Amino acid sequence: MEDADVIFDKYAQDPDVTKYLTWRPNRSIGETREFLEASLVAWREGRSYHWTIVRKEDQELMGMINASIENHKWQIGYVLARAYWGKGYMTEALRKLVAWALEQPEICRIWSVCDIENRASARVMEKAGMRREGTLPRWSVHPNLSPEPRDSYCYSVPR
Numbered sequence: 001m002e003d004a005d006v007i008f009d010k011y012a013q014d015p016d017v018t019k020y021l022t023w024r025p026n027r028s029i030g031e032t033r034e035f036l037e038a039s040l041v042a043w044r045e046g047r048s049y050h051w052t053i054v055r056k057e058d059q060e061l062m063g064m065i066n067a068s069i070e071n072h073k074w075q076i077g078y079v080l081a082r083a084y085w086g087k088g089y090m091t092e093a094l095r096k097l098v099a100w101a102l103e104q105p106e107i108c109r110i111w112s113v114c115d116i117e118n119r120a121s122a123r124v125m126e127k128a129g130m131r132r133e134g135t136l137p138r139w140s141v142h143p144n145l146s147p148e149p150r151d152s153y154c155y156s157v158p159r
C-alpha cells in the first residue's frame with residue numbers, strides 16, 4: 001500500500017499507459033488504493049499475484065506484472081510507466097516469470113492476450129518466448145478505445 005502514491009503518479013492516471021487496457025485511468029489516489037486492496041485480498045486467497053517491478057540500480061518502481069490463476073493455467077498481465085518504455089524492462093520481467101512458471105509442476109499453461117493494435121505488448125510476448133495462437137474476435141472491451149469488444153491476440157507457452 002505504501003507504493004500507492006508512486007503507482008498513481010507514475011502510470012495509473014496516464015491515458016497513454018491505459019490506452020489498450022481494460023480499465024480507465026485512475027482519477028484519484030483512492031482508486032489506486034482500492035485496486036491495491038483488491039490485489040492484496042486476491043494474493044491472500046491465491047487467486048492472483050501482483051508484483052511491482054523495481055529497477056535494481058536505484059530502486060525506482062517502474063510498473064507491475066501479475067498472474068491470474070485458474071487451476072493449471074496462469075494468465076499474465078503487465079504495465080510499465082511511460083518513462084521506462086522501450087528499454088527491454090518488460091521483456092526481462094516476463095522472461096523471468098515465464099521461466100520460473102515453467103519450472104512449477106502445477107503450472108501447465110502460461111498465456112495472455114493483447115489488443116491486436118498493441119504492437120509493443122505483442123512483441124514483448126514474442127521476445128519472451130510465447131507463441132501467438134490466434135486471434136480472439138470480440139474478446140475484450142478496452143474502454144479507452146471503444147465501448148465495443150475488440151479483437152485480441154492470444155499468446156501462450158504450454159508445458
Ligand SMILES: CC(C)(COP(=O)(O)OP(=O)(O)OC[C@H]1O[C@@H](n2cnc3c(N)ncnc32)[C@H](O)[C@@H]1OP(=O)(O)O)[C@@H](O)C(=O)NCCC(=O)NCCS
Pocket residue numbers: 016017018020021078079080081084085086087088089090091092113114115118119120121123124
Ligand atoms: C507493453 C509494454 C509493457 C512494453 O514494455 P517495454 O519495457 O517498453 O517493452 P520492451 O522494451 O521489453 O520491448 C518492446 C518491444 O516492442 C517494440 N515496439 C514498441 N512499440 C512498438 C510499436 N508501436 N510497433 C511495433 N513494435 C513496437 C519495441 O521495438 C520492442 O521490440 P524490439 O526489442 O524487437 O525492438 C509497455 O509499452 C506498456 O506498459 N504499455 C502500456 C500497458 C500495456 O499495454 N500493457 C500490456 C497490456 S496487454
